[in-house]
Amino acid sequence: MATIHDVARVAGVSISTVSYALSGKRSIGPAVRARVDSAVAELGYQANAGARMLAGTQTNILALSAPMHAETHPPAFMSFVVSIATAAREVDYDLLLLTETEPLAGLRRVASSKLVDGIVVMDVSTDDPRVPLLRDLRLPSAIIGVPDDVDGMTCVDFDFEAAADLAVERLAALGHREIGLLGHSAALYERGSNFAPRFRDAFLASAAARGVKALFTMSDLGSRADVVGEMRRELPGMTALVLNCNEEEHRRVLHSLERDDVTIPSDLAVVSACSSFSTDNFTTALDVIPLPAEKSGRRAVELTMAQLRGDSEAHVELIPPEYVAKGSTVSV
Amino acid sequence: MATIHDVARVAGVSISTVSYALSGKRSIGPAVRARVDSAVAELGYQANAGARMLAGTQTNILALSAPMHAETHPPAFMSFVVSIATAAREVDYDLLLLTETEPLAGLRRVASSKLVDGIVVMDVSTDDPRVPLLRDLRLPSAIIGVPDDVDGMTCVDFDFEAAADLAVERLAALGHREIGLLGHSAALYERGSNFAPRFRDAFLASAAARGVKALFTMSDLGSRADVVGEMRRELPGMTALVLNCNEEEHRRVLHSLERDDVTIPSDLAVVSACSSFSTDNFTTALDVIPLPAEKSGRRAVELTMAQLRGDSEAHVELIPPEYVAKGSTVSV
DNA sequence: GCCCATTGTCGAAGCGCTTCGACACTCACC
DNA sequence: GGTGAGTGTCGAAGCGCTTCGACAATGGGC
Structure with missing residues (x-):
């Protein structure tokens, strides 16, 4: 697998120049940028995920806590999961799916091993134990649902x-x-x-x-x-x-x-x-x-990303309902 | 967040000793091991995921390619996903969920960035384009379903x-x-x-x-x-x-x-x-x-793990059916 | 009492990347 | 023509871990 060194060698520049050319964090001359781009294409270079995580500050992975229980309605569950995965991909994030029925350990693990940059939590109950844990974790996060104690938490839900x-x-x-x-x-x-x-x-x-x-x-x-x-x-x-x-x-x-x-x-x-x-x-x-599951899922991802960028206040966001008539009501 | 250095300092040993004590890859004296363990507990140490990926050979992440289409039956889909996630966790693996309708790019990405150690592929069609890609990727993988060309692939499916x-x-x-x-x-x-x-x-x-x-x-x-x-x-x-x-x-x-x-x-x-x-x-x-979705999912994970360990031959594995009588048949 | 194998521990290299500071260079300005 | 402010590039440090080779220390066999 090609590394950044290979790209640098082929493009005839240093590795830091390659890094800056790819991240855009410093300005790069157009000629050099073109050489780097073509070297990347030629080698099929893909940055090593582990190295990126270690050196950088981001992992580009989002955790989704989606435990299941007897009352889980599969189609609804799936709508949420898929919309979250899709919205995450649109901002170049991958989804790590945590389905354990006992979710606390998993959340702790991914957070303290710095595996994920943020967490989306599905299907919270009024006194969900994940909420206080999330508060401790101090990681960007969004809750789908509105627990009793929303202090400091960002929540999205249908109204x-x-x-x-x-x-x-x-x-x-x-x-x-x-x-x-x-x-x-x-x-x-x-x-x-x-x-x-x-x-x-x-x-x-x-x-x-x-x-x-x-x-x-x-x-x-x-x-x-x-x-x-x-x-x-x-x-x-x-x-x-x-x-x-x-x-x-x-x-x-x-x-x-x-x-x-x-x-x-x-x-x-x-x-x-x-x-x-x-x-x-x-x-x-x-x-x-x-119930607009897709909207909630998407919004949860957006709110997590906003926290990642640092521009967001904790708040509860409710998605307004819409009435769709199909002829099953009539005036009396 | 505590690092391995902190653990080493608290336990009064070197970091390599800590690493060996935790991985068990070399024998460690009982006294030292106890000191390391208590230091880990005291500090709440969790190894950094990025560093582990970079230095080691494993990421402890499995990708699941589970694209959806109009005919997807949510409950069945969910059974597969959950059983795969559960089986993965049992061997200390996390699941990266890839749901894109156009799955090839995602598979390439996670493979060449070395984000995942293996791939499970769900719901393959007879001439699924993911199969040849998977062959190229040369990553441990298991296919749920039996495509036309199974050469070199490990497949599990209901019979x-x-x-x-x-x-x-x-x-x-x-x-x-x-x-x-x-x-x-x-x-x-x-x-x-x-x-x-x-x-x-x-x-x-x-x-x-x-x-x-x-x-x-x-x-x-x-x-x-x-x-x-x-x-x-x-x-x-x-x-x-x-x-x-x-x-x-x-x-x-x-x-x-x-x-x-x-x-x-x-x-x-x-x-x-x-x-x-x-x-x-x-x-x-x-x-x-x-349809024993749980069995297939679990088996797919097991087969991927076997490849990771290097002890497995490519083969197609079919799960035998079972008949459950409920009284809706009678002799004529 | 000596030698060798075994056991337990350590130092250091290196995984591939990001990012800081340094440093030429170019060009506008007085 | 000298100065100062960009602009583009590079070298090197360091992220936290794994793993190799080295090396004391121990103990059994003769």
Whole structure:
């Protein structure tokens, strides 16, 4: 493999000149630059990663802490990972993927061995132990999600509160006065999920503020086969339903409604909120407030890079929701 | 951050002694080793990754080439990625994730900058351009899948041929004489998919060998709403159906059958083959020949490590299928 | 009691790069 | 024509580690 010495020899200059020509950190005469470039091309020179890390201050590697658990939704997870990897490559960074279920050791390791320049942390819970660790590590980092203690941390996330409010607002504007919310599984709320309770609380608050009667229920694939039926019995005047649950539960709901001859949207308006999957292929296409995983992932990388450059203040950044109508709501 | 010099000073030995004590490449007196260990613990020493790469011969990083395309099934993709990451960590390796849709440049980059010690390549098509590149790179590597030209390459894959044969064998043993196969989408076959045609061909061959009448059809979520209906019309004597398609198509099939009052298994025996998802949560649990993504991923890492140690011959390794009965087949 | 093999430790070279300070040189300016 | 401010290039130090060869120190065999 060619080294910088080889390039220097072929170009007839010193190695420091080669280094400056390639990094652009000092001005180089056009003739010399051309000779260096052609030597690089001729030799297929690629700087040695280890040497660069050791001598320089950057590794051009980003760590992604993406532990998995039972509630992880693979497609959503993948959207995040891929968007982060893609955004990183655009600024010439590679992604080191840390998937250990016990993530602290891995983060410590990559940080203190100076393997990575920054860290992106996915799927944080409200009291995620990675947050205080990250604070200690003093490495550029971005958190996807909003933990309880955001002090000094840079966070990006979808604006779940605004999404809940948007859903209620749209339905209320259509005249709906009694709205149900089918949430995620109880397990998700219990393990300190970030987004599920935020959506729920904002939903209830928004309904209250608008004088709308609200009913919240958690889904439970195991035991509650007919959640929607239960909801309709408990809130007989319910004319609209907001779904903030996973794909499988969506299917079950649509299936139940079909079975009970409940027509969407004339009998029941349905909105899918914060879904990471397409609602187009369901038996009935649903109005949706999509979860923009790509945007969050990309933004997390950008914010980490900004810290690397030193121009950034710790802050929480929320991505505004958008409502996409597909004909599953109608005024009442 | 503490360096090896600090450790040496605290332990009262030279840095080379520290290095040998930590690597175990030369014998070290028990007293000295204890002093080194406690110094390491006291200082929280972690060897600098760049320095280690530069001085040593290993980087302890593995690249995973996992490009994505329209037909990628997120859960399966994730199983592979996670199992590879996990297996790598077990041998103290980190995973560098390369997801670019145009993967060649990335592979060249990580290889010639000596960033990684080896490469695992996922989801190769029959004439994947990554294969010849990999051959050039002369880096330890493992391919998941079996390309046309396997010369000099180490490949791991599920034994799709054996799986197809197993499905036919089981059904034939139960007395089924006319069996349908619903395959993946046409797009998948066209883009040179590895596994889909292998399964199809082996299925047809096995059926022919057993004197079983076979019908093969590709699924097409867009236009063919009622593939199973079509199949049943085309092969009226069909008493068994093998599904080698994605999760969504599985659901559609079960839905159609339910609608047409076709009972499983009395009217039609159904087997799901090479599915990367659980068939337990369908309306009817299906007999399945699961795709052991975790095994393939793990094995790919093991084979790469073996090459790193120098004790391995290039070869193709196929993981045998297993049949899991769930009650969706019965003798006819 | 001597020799040789073994064991444990050390010094120093070197991996390939970045970056600092030095140093010619050129050119505008008074 | 001398001065000063760029401009382009180079030499050398050093990043933190691995590893080779050297060399005491120990102990067993005769």
